[in-house]
Amino acid sequence: xxxxxxxxxxxxxxxxxxxxxxxxxxxxxxxxxxxxxxxxxxxxxxxxxxxxxxxxxxxxxxxxxxxxxxxxxxxxxxxxxxxxxxxxxxxxxxxxxxxxxxxxxxxxxxxxxxxxxxxxxxxxxxxxxxxxxxxxxxxxxxxxxxxxxxxxxxxxxxxxxxxxxxxxxxxxxxxxxxxxxxxxxxxxxxxxxxxxxxxxxxxxxxxxxxxxxxxxxxxxxxxxxxxxxxxxxxxxxxxxxxxxxxxxxxxxxxxxxxxxxxxxxxxxxxxxxxxxxxxxxxxxxxxxxxxxxxxxxxxxxxxxxxxxxxxxxxxxxxxxxxxxxxxxxxxxxxxxxxxxxxxxxxxxxxxxxxxxxxxxxxxxxxxxxxxxxxxxxxxxxxxxxxxxxxxxxxxxxxxxxxxxxxxxxxxxxxxxxxxxxxxxxxxxxxxxxxxxxxxxxxxxxxxxxxxxxxxxxxxxxxxxxxxxxxxxxxxxxxxxxxxxxxxxxxxxxxxxxxxxxxxxxxxxxxxxxxxxxxxxxxxxxxxxxxxxxxxxxxxxxxxxxxxxxxxxxxxxxxxxxxxxxxxxxxxxxxxxxxxxxxxxxxxxxxxxxxxxxxxxxxxxxxxxxxxxxxxxxxxxxxxxxxxxxxxxxxxxxxxxxxxxxxxxxxxxxxxxxxxxxxxxxxxxxxxxxxxxxxxxxxxxxxxxxxxxxxxxxxxxxxxxxxxxxxxxxxxxxxxxxxxxxxxxxxxxxxxxxxxxxxxxxxxxxxxxxxxxxxxxxxxxxxxxxxxxxxxxxxxxxxxxxxxxxxxxxxxxxxxxxxxxxxxxxxxxxxxxxxxxxxxxxxxxxxxxxxxxxxxxxxxxxxxxxxxxxxxxxxxxxxxxxxxxxxxxxxxxxxxxx
Amino acid sequence: xxxxxxxxxxxxxxxxxxxxxxxxxxxxxxxxxxxxxxxxxxxxxxxxxxxxxxxxxxxxxxxxxxxxxxxxxxxxxxxxxxxxxxxxxxxxxxxxxxxxxxx
Ligand SMILES: [Mg+2]
Ligand SMILES: [Zn+2]
Ligand SMILES: [Zn+2]
Ligand SMILES: [Zn+2]
Numbered sequence: 001x002x003x004x005x006x007x008x009x010x011x012x013x014x015x016x017x018x019x020x021x022x023x024x025x026x027x028x029x030x031x032x033x034x035x036x037x038x039x040x041x042x043x044x045x046x047x048x049x050x051x052x053x054x055x056x057x058x059x060x061x062x063x064x065x066x067x068x069x070x071x072x073x074x075x076x077x078x079x080x081x082x083x084x085x086x087x088x089x090x091x092x093x094x095x096x097x098x099x100x101x102x103x104x105x106x107x108x109x110x111x112x113x114x115x116x117x118x119x120x121x122x123x124x125x126x127x128x129x130x131x132x133x134x135x136x137x138x139x140x141x142x143x144x145x146x147x148x149x150x151x152x153x154x155x156x157x158x159x160x161x162x163x164x165x166x167x168x169x170x171x172x173x174x175x176x177x178x179x180x181x182x183x184x185x186x187x188x189x190x191x192x193x194x195x196x197x198x199x200x201x202x203x204x205x206x207x208x209x210x211x212x213x214x215x216x217x218x219x220x221x222x223x224x225x226x227x228x229x230x231x232x233x234x235x236x237x238x239x240x241x242x243x244x245x246x247x248x249x250x251x252x253x254x255x256x257x258x259x260x261x262x263x264x265x266x267x268x269x270x271x272x273x274x275x276x277x278x279x280x281x282x283x284x285x286x287x288x289x290x291x292x293x294x295x296x297x298x299x300x301x302x303x304x305x306x307x308x309x310x311x312x313x314x315x316x317x318x319x320x321x322x323x324x325x326x327x328x329x330x331x332x333x334x335x336x337x338x339x340x341x342x343x344x345x346x347x348x349x350x351x352x353x354x355x356x357x358x359x360x361x362x363x364x365x366x367x368x369x370x371x372x373x374x375x376x377x378x379x380x381x382x383x384x385x386x387x388x389x390x391x392x393x394x395x396x397x398x399x400x401x402x403x404x405x406x407x408x409x410x411x412x413x414x415x416x417x418x419x420x421x422x423x424x425x426x427x428x429x430x431x432x433x434x435x436x437x438x439x440x441x442x443x444x445x446x447x448x449x450x451x452x453x454x455x456x457x458x459x460x461x462x463x464x465x466x467x468x469x470x471x472x473x474x475x476x477x478x479x480x481x482x483x484x485x486x487x488x489x490x491x492x493x494x495x496x497x498x499x500x501x502x503x504x505x506x507x508x509x510x511x512x513x514x515x516x517x518x519x520x521x522x523x524x525x526x527x528x529x530x531x532x533x534x535x536x537x538x539x540x541x542x543x544x545x546x547x548x549x550x551x552x553x554x555x556x557x558x559x560x561x562x563x564x565x566x567x568x569x570x571x572x573x574x575x576x577x578x579x580x581x582x583x584x585x586x587x588x589x590x591x592x593x594x595x596x597x598x599x600x601x602x603x604x605x606x607x608x609x610x611x612x613x614x615x616x617x618x619x620x621x622x623x624x625x626x627x628x629x630x631x632x633x634x635x636x637x638x639x640x641x642x643x644x645x646x647x648x649x650x651x652x653x654x655x656x657x658x659x660x661x662x663x664x665x666x667x668x669x670x671x672x673x674x675x676x677x678x679x680x681x682x683x684x685x686x687x688x689x690x691x692x693x694x695x696x697x698x699x700x701x702x703x704x705x706x707x708x709x710x711x712x713x714x715x716x717x718x719x720x721x722x723x724x725x726x727x728x729x730x731x732x733x734x735x736x737x738x739x740x741x742x743x744x745x746x747x748x749x750x751x752x753x754x755x756x757x758x759x760x761x762x763x764x765x766x767x768x769x770x771x772x773x774x775x776x777x778x779x780x781x782x783x784x785x786x787x788x789x790x791x792x793x794x795x796x797x798x799x800x801x802x803x804x805x806x807x808x809x810x811x812x813x814x815x816x817x818x819x820x821x822x823x824x825x826x827x828x829x830x831x832x833x834x835x836x837x838x839x840x841x842x843x844x845x846x847x848x849x850x851x852x853x854x855x856x857x858x859x860x861x862x863x864x865x866x867x868x869x870x871x872x873x874x875x876x877x878x879x880x881x
Numbered sequence: 882x883x884x885x886x887x888x889x890x891x892x893x894x895x896x897x898x899x900x901x902x903x904x905x906x907x908x909x910x911x912x913x914x915x916x917x918x919x920x921x922x923x924x925x926x927x928x929x930x931x932x933x934x935x936x937x938x939x940x941x942x943x944x945x946x947x948x949x950x951x952x953x954x955x956x957x958x959x960x961x962x963x964x965x966x967x968x969x970x971x972x973x974x975x976x977x978x979x980x981x982x983x984x
Contacts, residue, residue, distance in 0.1 A: 125918035127964050837913060844919050852945070852953040 005071065014201025015088075018211040025076035026050050026062050029214050032243040034222070034232060046239050051075050052216040072216025077243060079210055080250035082177040083270045084162040086277055088207035093158040095195050095204055096175075096183060098141035101166070102151040104186030106194050108140060109147040116194060126844070134196040161281045162270060177270070181208040212273065214239060234295040238276040238287065245269045320347060320465040326420075327456050329443035330636055333629045334495060335481050337418050337432035338443025339410060339463065344436045345372050347465050348407040349414060350379070353400060361406050368393035369409075372436065377407040410434055410465065415476045417464040418442075420452040424820060427451035427487070427494060431479035446501070447628050448481055450605040451494045482625035485616050491860040493612045496605035501632050502733035503724075504639035505552070506568070509598040511583045513548035519641060520546045527633030529555065548638070549593040555630050557619050558591040561877045562870075564610035567600040567732045586611075589877075600732025603631070607732065608862045614870070617859075650725035651744040651787050653718045661711045661745050665783045668707030672700050672776045679774075696774070701749065701756065704781050708748035712741030719744065747782035747790075750801035756780050757800055765800075768793050889928055896945040898929050901956075906940040909956055922965075923957035930959060937961040 031045040041047040049061040052072030060070040084092065100107055108116070116137040123130045145153045154168040156175075164175040175183075184205040192199040220233035232240075249265040275287040278299035286294045302308045322343045329338055353361050367374035368390045378396055379385045381403045388396050400406070410416075412435055419429040430451070437443060442461055444454065454461065466472045477483075487494040497505065507513060515523070521539040524530040534554045565575070569584040578587050578595055586596030588611070602611035616624035653661075678684045679696045687695045719726045719740055728734045742748070750757055757780030758764075763771040769778040776783075780797040784790050790798060829841040836854055838847040850856075853865065861867030889895055901909065910917060917940070923930055925937050935941055936959065943955040 125916060127918045127922075127960060835913065839919075842919075843915065845913060845915060845921060848913070848955055849953065852955070853951075 012201060014198060015203070015206040016213065017203065017206050021074075021076050021211045021213050024074050025213065026073040027075040027214075029075045029077050029239075029243065030247075032240045032247065034236065034240070035230065039230070046214065046236055046243070047217055047222070048075065051214070052218045054217050054221040070218070072218030074216060075214035077212040077214055077239075077246060079212055079269070079273075080246050080253060081266050081269065082181050082208045082210045083266075083273045084177050084180065085207055085209050086161055086274045086281055089158070089160075089162045091196075092180060092184070092204075092207050093156065093164065094138055094142075095187070096156045096164065096180065098138040098195065099183070099187055099191070100146035100149060100151055101154060101183060103146065103149045104183065104188060104191075105146065105148050106137070106141045106187075106191045107144040107146045108137065108194075109144075112137075112140065113194070120193060126842070131196070134194065137194050138196070160283050162274060176266075177208050181205050181210075184208065209273065212242065234289070234297060235276070237289065238272065238295060238297055241272045241287070242269070242276060245272055318464070320467060322347060322463045323460055325441045326444050326454055326459050326461045327441040328446050329437075330446055330632060332435055332443060332445055333433075334445045334447045334625055335433050336435045336445065337416065337463070338437040338441075339416075339434050340440050340442070341372055341436050341438060342440070343463075344410040344434070345369065345374065345376075347410040347463075348376050349410065349465065350405050350407050350467060353402055353404040353406060355402055358400065358402060361404075361408070362397045362400050364408050365397040365400055365406060366393055373409050373411040375406050375408040379405040379407070410436070412436055415466065415472045417466065417475060417479065418452075419462045419464065420454050420459065421462075422817070424453075425451075425489065427484050429479070430481050430484055431475040432481060445629075445632075446498065447495050447605065447632060450496075450498065451484065451487075480621075482621040485621060485624050485628075486613060486858045487606075488856070488858040491857045491863045492606070492608045493603070493616065494606055496607075496609060496612050496628065497600075497603045497632065497635075498605050499733050500639055500644065501635050502600045502604055502731050503644055503728050504635035504642075505598040505602065505631075506727060506731045506733075507642045507644060508548035508635060508638040509552050509593065509596075510548065511597070513642070515546045515548065515551065515638075515641070517542050517544045517546065520551055523551065523634055523637040523641070524554070526637040527630050529630045529634070533630065551634065551638070552598055552631075553588070553591060553593040555627055555634065556588065556591045556593070557615060557623060557627075560591050560614065560618070561589050561873070562611060562614050563587050563873065564601060566597050566602070567604075568597060568730045569601075599730075603628070604732050613862075617861075644724050644727070646723075646725040646728065648787060650723040651715075651719070651740060651785075653715055653744050657714055657718050660714050664707055664710045664714065665746060668703055669776050669783075671703050675699050675703070676774050697756065700774070700776070700779075704749050704776055708746055711745040712738070715741045715745035743786040745785050747784065747786070747794075747798065750780040750782060750797040752800060752804050757797055760800075766793055766796055888932075890932060895929060896943050898933050898935075899942045899944075900933060900935045901940045901942055905942075909940060917958050920956055920958040922960050924965060925959055925961045935959050937964070 027044065027048055027050050029044060029046055029048070031042055033042050033045050034047040035045075036042055041049050049058070050073060052062075053060045053065075053067045053070050056067045059066060060073075062073045063070050098106055106113070116133060119128065119133045120130060123133055145151075154166050157165040157167055157172075159165065164180055166173045166175055184203075184207065187195070187204055189199055192204070195204065197204055215235065220235040222230050222232045222236065224230055245265060245268050249262065249269055252262055252265055271284065272287070274281055274284055275295070276297050279286045279295050279297040280300065287297075288294055300307070305311065322339075324340065324343070332338055351357070351361065361375075364373060365375045365378065365388060369376045369388055370390060374393075375388055377385055377387055378400065380399075381401065386392075386396065412433075414434040415431050416434055417429055418432045421428075423429060428451070430448075435443070442463065444452075444461075449455065452461070466475055481495065485493050485495045517539045521530065521536075524534055530536065563578070564586050566584045566586050568582070569580075570582055572580075575585070577585050579585075580596070583595065583597050586598065586602065587594045598611070600607060601609060603609050612624065612627070615627050675684065675696060679692065684692060684696060684699075686692055687698065690698070716737060719737075721727060721730070725735070725740055726737075729736050729740055752759075761767055764773060765779060773779075777793070780800070782790060782794040782797060784794055830838055830846055831841075832850045833839055836849050837845055838850055839845055855865050857863060861870065890898075906917075913919075920940065923941060925931075925935070930941065933941075939959045941957045941959060943957065945953050945955065
């Protein structure tokens with residue numbers, strides 16, 4: 001087990017004093033070299049063995065412990081001249097501005113001091129906390145002349161990142177770090193409080209370094225490459241630079257070298273110490289490795305996505321997790337996840353042995369680690385953890401007693417968390433029940449794809465196994481898939497039917513869909529509802545013909561009454577409602593599907609579907625899950641009997657239709673030419689607020705858009721419900737009519753940034769056209785359809801438009817990812833309190849009522865607080881009965 | 882063209898703002914069990930605040946009537962420009978704000 005060397009009780013932040021640094025140091029480092037020619041660490045060098053061990057087998061010369069046990073020990077460097085600590089430069093500036101250059105006191109008179117000190121004593125509220133008071137006091141002092149000694153007014157100028165000047169009149173004097181340190185030393189301790197320094201742990205002069213700590217070698221281990229060449233850590237490289245310059249500076253000072261040379265070296269030392277702390281300080285050229293790579297120094301180790309915080313503290317690698325490819329399984333419940341058996345035998349749950357499960361646990365232990373469901377470890381009552389092997393399994397089972405903890409393998413019914421990145425909303429992690437299965441992929445019900453945004457083109461997902469009873473029950477109660485059918489974002493189902501489930505429902509329930517008793521019995525058997533939802537006796541009469549509607553209603557709650565327009569609704573001028581002659585108005589009364597066809601409008605995921613949400617909201621999540629599980633199985637069973645396919649002939653249009661389309665496009669082309677002629681002849685009338693060119697462009701665009709729509713309209717007349725592609729589009733299963741008309745009739749205008757294509761070559765879009773040609777064909781109008789195929793120029797135009805789409809999505813995802821991060825950081829600890837107000841973790845009120853209306857979207861009706869139509873409908877239904 | 886003086890309170894998008902009396906203020910603080918500094922803030926120089934004449938230290942009640950659940954009530958504590966400056970991070974450029982970069 002890992003030994004805890006020290007238990008952290010509290011943390012106090014302060015500045016290290018030179019004495020502190022020397023006290024914690026085991027060695028003054030004076031040599032810039034690391035290893036000698038034999039590869040042995042040089043004494044008093046940066047790799048001195050007293051600084052810790054990084055080679056297995058060696059012992060630490062300070063504490064005598066082995067590699068891994070010795071935490072490493074700090075050394076130090078005595079700087080020949082002090083340097084400013086970049087991280088403190090700004091604070092130094094603020095202090096210098098507000099204290100007197102001669103007496104070191106804060107430039108406030110006695111009465112002002114008293115006011116601020118009084119405020120500090122009673123500083124509690126957010127609007128006037130210590131920081132704000134200190135800032136006010138210092139700002140005020142900075143504007144004053146010293147009231148204590150009347151020293152003349154000289155202003156301090158700060159040049160980023162670490163240079164200070166003093167200015168008076170026309171004169172200007174550079175302050176060296178020595179000058180700065182002297183001034184800070186002069187500040188009396190009584191002033192510390194008012195300049196925001198905690199006198200218990202810090203002194204302002206410590207912000208100017210005279211001694212530099214050298215981190216232990218365990219912090220900057222060297223690595224040996226395959227060629228047995230040692231490669232040093234970036235921090236070591238930087239420390240080498242510092243020691244070298246420090247040494248040269250000291251030698252020059254001792255030899256009495258000219259001031260100029262000393263100052264140059266001093267500046268160089270300041271540079272190296274600065275980049276050692278932070279190699280991305282603005283205004284300082286970053287230090288580079290010999291290869292030209294920018295060195296990663298202390299600040300770079302901590303910040304950013306790959307830094308200590310985001311990659312080791314906010315997020316880390318965890319045990320009891322698994323990751324593999326996902327694949328679909330329509331026969332498992334939406335609540336379940338298929339887990340490969342080899343994953344299941346690796347993941348374990350600790351389970352305490354009680355009088356009630358002793359026998360069961362014995363049986364599991366007897367299975368050993370290699371037979372599922374087995375156990376991998378037991379923890380005995382004396383706290384000893386024992387591995388179970390095939391040899392010891394029977395002995396361990398014998399020994400098993402109440403109080404033992406068995407680390408049993410994952411088995412059917414266990415609750416696990418399932419996740420797919422990017423985890424953009426809370427539905428990206430949901431709780432599933434395990435179903436152990438053969439093969440190597442996680443299996444997922446297709447209805448749960450939308451919230452995870454998963455498909456099966458190689459997507460991988462993560463699985464986490466909660467280890468305590470509380471965690472498991474919490475996950476099972478609030479994170480279960482069935483509890484998340486209704487989205488907390490818009491109050492509509494995010495889990496529901498998609499693709500074939502939608503077109504299949506249409507094929508099953510449309511007018512004229514009839515099935516023999518035998519077929520129906522088979523379908524119900526396959527969807528596991530035979531004898532639960534419908535008894536076998538319903539199929540006694542073998543010659544009875546079932547309609548699809550009869551089949552569908554079997555799965556509905558017996559007292560459900562609801563009416564809605566189906567997705568295929570033709571949106572007639574005057575809706576006939578229940579008498580719709582196209583069977584597009586769904587009437588469900590007391591669990592009977594009397595009229596209408598079931599399609600996307602009933603149970604499609606991520607749409608304001610009208611049936612699924614009623615079941616979930618009215619009958620609960622269990623009923624919702626049951627409905628989805630059974631309806632999807634029933635539909636695939638039916639669709640396999642009916643058949644659904646699509647092909648190029650789905651967009652075939654008879655000759656006469658093609659002629660009409662050609663005519664429309666021809667006319668449009670002529671109209672465009674007329675417009676161009678008018679423009680050239682100066683007869684075109686300018687639209688208000690537009691240039692003549694814009695007017696022309698807009699007219700042409702409008703003309704061509706109208707032509708495409710008309711051509712599409714003609715095509716649509718021939719695209720009837722006999723074609724399966726049309727079924728998919730109209731029911732909301734996949735695609736839309738625009739896609740189909742682009743396949744059948746005409747693609748239309750290609751655009752980049754909302755304009756017709758015109759750039760690429762001088763005054764033309766492609767070299768195939770004359771310069772300045774404004775005709776439809778030369779500016780990216782594609783009159784071919786996908787079915788016909790595109791001409792070479794059209795093909796280029798098409799790819800130009802397509803490229804913009806790709807770039808847009810790439811840019812959008814990057815930008816929205818960054819925004820998401822900022823939002824999460826800003827909102828992560830907001831919480832709805834018992835009084836329904838929203839507050840942050842310092843109890844600041846953000847909203848007085850959640851969302852300013854107190855509505856929980858997942859209990860709402862499509863985002864509205866109440867669904868008036870539904871309430872009226874239910875009330876009327878009650879009245880009638 | 883002559884400049885017309887517009888009263889922004891007449892605009893339908895400007896919700897109703899009222900200054901709370903001392904008792905009302907205390908009532909609100911008591912109801913939510915907070916001190917005044919935990920309330921959302923509004924600047925003394927806010928156009929509406931200037932018109933209704935609220936001063937730093939007042940609590941303003943804002944009633945919006947466009948909420949799906951009818952009226953929604955909000956309270957804000959009025960602060961002066963100086964308090965605002967104190968609250969502001971003294972240099973925004975120092976907040977390490979990584980670019981979206983490779984993400
Ligand atoms: Mg994918
Ligand atoms: Zn050691
Ligand atoms: Zn003075
Ligand atoms: Zn209709």
